[in-house]
Amino acid sequence: MSDFFEVVWPLGRTRTPQRQEQSAEVKAAKALDGLNGATIGFAYDYAFRGDEMFEAVKAAVRERGENASYVDYEVFDNIHGLHESETVAAIPGLLAKHRVDTLVVGVGA
Amino acid sequence: MLRACKVAEDAGVPAVAIVATGFMAQAKAIAKLIHATAVPLCEYPGVPALDPDDIFTVKVREKLVPQILQALTAGRDEAEVADEPDAALDPATPAVPAQRDIVFRGSLEAVQNEFERQGWMDGLPVVPPTLEQVDRFLEFTDRPADELLGVVPPQDREATVWNVAVNGVMAGCRPEYMPILIAIAECIADPNFRIQDAGATPGWEPLVIVSGPLTTDLDFNSTVGAMRLGRRANSTLGRFTRMFFRNIAGLVIPPGDTDKGTFGSGMHVALAENDAAVHEMGWPSFREDRGFSAADTVVTVQSCLAVSAPIYSGGNTGLQCMETIVKIMGDVQTPWAFNGLWFDQWHPLVVMSPAVADVFAKDGWTKDDVRRYLYENVKIEAHWFERYPWHIGGGKPFTLAGWVAEGRIGPEYALSDDPGRLIPMMPRAETINVVVAGDPGRNQSKVYVNNHEQGAPTSRRVDLPGNWQELLGRERGRWAGTE
Numbered sequence: 001m002s003d004f005f006e007v008v009w010p011l012g013r014t015r016t017p018q019r020q021e022q023s024a025e026v027k028a029a030k031a032l033d034g035l036n037g038a039t040i041g042f043a044y045d046y047a048f049r050g051d052e053m054f055e056a057v058k059a060a061v062r063e064r065g066e067n068a069s070y071v072d073y074e075v076f077d078n079i080h081g082l083h084e085s086e087t088v089a090a091i092p093g094l095l096a097k098h099r100v101d102t103l104v105v106g107v108g109a
Numbered sequence: 110m111l112r113a114c115k116v117a118e119d120a121g122v123p124a125v126a127i128v129a130t131g132f133m134a135q136a137k138a139i140a141k142l143i144h145a146t147a148v149p150l151c152e153y154p155g156v157p158a159l160d161p162d163d164i165f166t167v168k169v170r171e172k173l174v175p176q177i178l179q180a181l182t183a184g185r186d187e188a189e190v191a192d193e194p195d196a197a198l199d200p201a202t203p204a205v206p207a208q209r210d211i212v213f214r215g216s217l218e219a220v221q222n223e224f225e226r227q228g229w230m231d232g233l234p235v236v237p238p239t240l241e242q243v244d245r246f247l248e249f250t251d252r253p254a255d256e257l258l259g260v261v262p263p264q265d266r267e268a269t270v271w272n273v274a275v276n277g278v279m280a281g282c283r284p285e286y287m288p289i290l291i292a293i294a295e296c297i298a299d300p301n302f303r304i305q306d307a308g309a310t311p312g313w314e315p316l317v318i319v320s321g322p323l324t325t326d327l328d329f330n331s332t333v334g335a336m337r338l339g340r341r342a343n344s345t346l347g348r349f350t351r352m353f354f355r356n357i358a359g360l361v362i363p364p365g366d367t368d369k370g371t372f373g374s375g376m377h378v379a380l381a382e383n384d385a386a387v388h389e390m391g392w393p394s395f396r397e398d399r400g401f402s403a404a405d406t407v408v409t410v411q412s413c414l415a416v417s418a419p420i421y422s423g424g425n426t427g428l429q430c431m432e433t434i435v436k437i438m439g440d441v442q443t444p445w446a447f448n449g450l451w452f453d454q455w456h457p458l459v460v461m462s463p464a465v466a467d468v469f470a471k472d473g474w475t476k477d478d479v480r481r482y483l484y485e486n487v488k489i490e491a492h493w494f495e496r497y498p499w500h501i502g503g504g505k506p507f508t509l510a511g512w513v514a515e516g517r518i519g520p521e522y523a524l525s526d527d528p529g530r531l532i533p534m535m536p537r538a539e540t541i542n543v544v545v546a547g548d549p550g551r552n553q554s555k556v557y558v559n560n561h562e563q564g565a566p567t568s569r570r571v572d573l574p575g576n577w578q579e580l581l582g583r584e585r586g587r588w589a590g591t592e
Contacts, residue, residue, distance in 0.1 A: 005237035006214045009206040010229050010275045012266035012357050031123050032182050040181070041122075043113045047502030049157045049165065053127060056169045057177055064178070079113045082453050082517070084562075088113050092120035102181050103117040106127030107157065108110050108502075 032102055036066040041100035043091065044073035045080035048107035057104060071098045079105070111136060115145040125149045125180040127173065129157055134366035135308070142263050149180035158502050208254060208271050209240060224279075228361060231352050235279040246274035249287035251574045258291065259298025262305035263367050264359025268294050276356055280349035283341065285327060285584050292408040292569040293317060293350055297358070299567045302410065306563035308360045311445075312370030313560040315350045316413035316458070317379040318544060320396040321406025323571060326581070329381035333548040335460075336378050336555075347377035350410065380546060386463035387545040390470035395544045398476065399568045406571040411456060412564020417441035417556040422465050427472040430465055430552075431482055438556045439487045442534055444497035445558075446489065449536045450518055451498075452561040456540045459483070461554045462547035476543050484538035492528035542566065 032038055040061075042054045054073065061068050076094055077087045095103065114124035128136045128150050140146050153173050157165060206212050213223045220237045224230045236242065247254055247270070254271040261268050270291060277290045297304050297315070307313065324331055330340035338344045354360045360368040382395050388403075396407035420437045422430035442457065449455030459479070461469075469479060491509055498507065509532065510523040522532050535541060547553060559565070574580065 003216050004214070005217065005220050005239055006211045007220055007237045007239055008208070008243060008275055009210065009212045010224075010238060010272065010279060010356050011359075012261070012268055012272045013205050014359075015260050015265040015267065031180070034182055035178070043117075045110055046507075047498075048129060048153075049502075050127065052165070053153070053157075053169050053173060056166075056174050060170070060174045060178060076113075079110065081451055088116055091113055091116045092122075095117060095120055095122045100122055103114070103122055103124040104127065104177060104181070105110055105113045105117075105124055107153065108129060108132050 034066065035061055035064070035068045038066075038068045038101040039071060039099055040068050041071040041076070041095060041098065041103045042073040043076040043079050043103055043105045045106070045108055046078045047080065050106035053106055054104065071100050080108075111139045111143060111145050111148065114148040115143050118145060118148060123181070125151055125177055127151050127153060127177070129153045130155055132369065135369050138366045139263060142265060149176075151176035151180055158500075211240075228365065229356060230279070231348065231355060233348075236281050238275045238278045242278045243271070243274045245284040246277055246282075246287045246290075247271075249284050249574055249577075249580055250291060251572075252291065258294050261298050261358045263308065266357050266359055268298050268353075268357050272357060273353070276352050277345075277349050280345050280352050281341070282345040282349055283327075283584065283588075285581055286342065286346060288571045288573050289319065289323065289327075289346060289406075289408055290349060292571045293346065293410055294353060294357075295569045296408060296410040296567040297350070297353060299569075301565055302567040303563050303565065304354070304358050304360075306560075307354055307358065307412070308368040308370060309560075309563060310369050310371045311414055311560055311563075312373040313412040313414045313564055314374055314377060315347075315354065315564065316411050316557055316559075317346055317350050317377075318382065318395060318409040318411070318458075319346070319379055319406065320382040320384070320394050320399075320409070320544070321571070322384065322404070323406035324381040324384060329379070331381035331383040331546045333550075335383075335546045335548075336380060338376055338378060343379045343381060346379040350379075351377050380460065380544065382544050383463055383546050383549070386466070386549060390463070390467050390545075392466065392470055392476055392543075392545070395542070396568075398542065399566070401568070401570055407568050408571060409566050409568040410564075411458070411566040412560040413458075413557050414445070414560045415441050415443075415558040417558075420554040420556070422468070422552050422554065425468055425472075427469045427474040427478070427482075430468050431486070434459065434554055434556075435483065435486045438483060439489060439534055441556050442487070442558055444489065444493035446534045447494040447497055448561040449534070450494065450512070450522075453517075453536060454540070454562040454565055455535050455537075456542060456559040456561075456566050457535065458542045458544060458557040458559065458566075459554060460544050460546055460557065462551050463545055463549040464552050465554050466543075466545045477538075479543055480538040480541040483541050484533060484535055487534045488531035489534045490529050491522070491532045494532065495528070 044050045114126050117124035221234050252270050256270045258268040273290050273294045327342050329342045362368045387394050401407045417437050420433050422433050512518045513523040
């Protein structure tokens with residue numbers, strides 16, 4: 001074996017779109033002007049004390065004097081549990097059914 | 110979790126994600142990969158499962174909630190999002206090279222240094238992937254080099270026959286392993302395998318099991334030291350698999366940010382079934398268990414989270430041998446096995462030395478008998494399953510009785526309300542796997558614990574090229590130094 005090598009690339013081409021395409025894609029959902037009258041949904045992976053965090057969000061909204069309504073995490077089921085893919089896929093339908101204006105998802109990555 | 114945000118955003122509903130500090134880098138990486146970079150990431154500073162209640166409350170109220178409220182409303186555009194450049198996710202090479210492009214030239218040492226700098230290696234020296242070497246591998250398949258085997262998350266990179274060969278060269282494989290390399294890649298790219306979860310915190314590793322006549326033809330070791338480095342086929346195919354996770358799936362430990370395995374574990378060796386032994390005792394082979402023909406060679410890849418201590422079994426009956434297997438199988442699975450119920454999947458692998466398996470076979474036990482006995486007798490005190498999720502993530506408590514009431518699990522899990530009652534550790538008998546390998550002269554078994562639905566056993570038949578025997582003869586000639 002010689003001591004001079006010409007070598008090829010060991011990775012695979014990524015299918016992730018370029019950054020410009022991503023930016024255009026994710027601008028679709030706009031934030032709310034305020035939370036008064038809004039419906040906030042909570043989706044949860046049933047870990048890392050997210051249920052306590054969601055309650056703190058509700059308390060903070062009340063303290064701001066805003067009157068929001070909530071769709072609790074049980075409605076969306078455990079997003080990191082049995083049938084995870086199906087559970088996540090069902091989220092858009094549940095958001096529409098419960099007229100959710102914005103969604104808080106926790107916890108982890 | 111980011112995927113839940115993504116589907117909401119796609120439906121026109123703004124979403125925000127709560128992320129603990131330790132996961133922020135991974136969250137940003139995943140957000141980019143699934144095109145959810147505008148989702149605000151609201152950081153909980155620290156590890157929520159470990160913070161005392163008073164500290165947790167303060168952090169949530171004063172640090173986390175303000176971020177969430179800002180992100181939900183007009184401040185959304187100012188919240189932290191995953192839009193920073195991330196070198197670990199993009200090829201350092203400015204443009205994606207074509208297959209046969211030379212990306213680097215240099216000495217053996219210079220190649221090692223360059224691959225280390227680029228993050229294209231597993232930390233061990235690699236065989237330089239030259240065109241000549243890669244072409245030798247490609248001769249061992251009838252499939253075109255540019256054939257797409259799958260798009261592999263989390264980096265959504267294309268797995269092709271070509272880059273399988275490249276990584277096979279780098280891992281030190283022999284060219285004639287190429288059909289097995291392709292089968293391994295296909296297993297990993299199969300959605301059933303869930304490679305996207307291989308960077309999860311439990312830190313599971315890939316375990317390759319090869320069953321069939323090629324284990325003899327390609328000189329696998331299936332006997333003494335079956336899981337030890339030392340035989341090229343076992344050692345390099347295991348190494349290739351981990352390298353595929355890194356280079357093709359893109360699961361990269363720091364300075365990358367897509368692999369969050371808390372510890373992980375070390376060397377990988379492919380396990381070969383002792384074909385002669387298993388047939389001699391009259392048991393079906395592992396490949397037949399997996400639904401293939403005895404004439405095939407079949408690769409199975411599964412996750413491996415933990416390996417038991419050696420299980421020595423005395424006696425000359427199946428029941429006697431089971432005394433220690435049941436005990437130690439329960440020990441190694443730990444309360445983590447609650448995930449078998451949580452995800453409704455659990456695939457432990459029992460590897461028996463031929464001597465132990467022969468005791469069972471001679472005593473009239475089938476593999477199904479072994480599976481059933483283990484299912485019925487490997488048990489754990491119920492309180493462990495109910496408590497352990499809290500230790501993992503401080504999550505919402507659950508009760509087995511509640512799950513029984515919901516119909517998720519059978520009534521055997523709530524026959525009383527005694528927290529010390531013994532319950533089955535595994536959700537079903539059918540998914541317990543048994544392979545015969547190891548020292549034929551020793552009375553030992555081991556258990557390899559998979560990680561529920563993550564890395565569920567996934568199998569592919571190994572397809573050989575039409576001129577396999579000719580090619581194999583040529584490579585053997587090279588090996589022997591006659592060419």
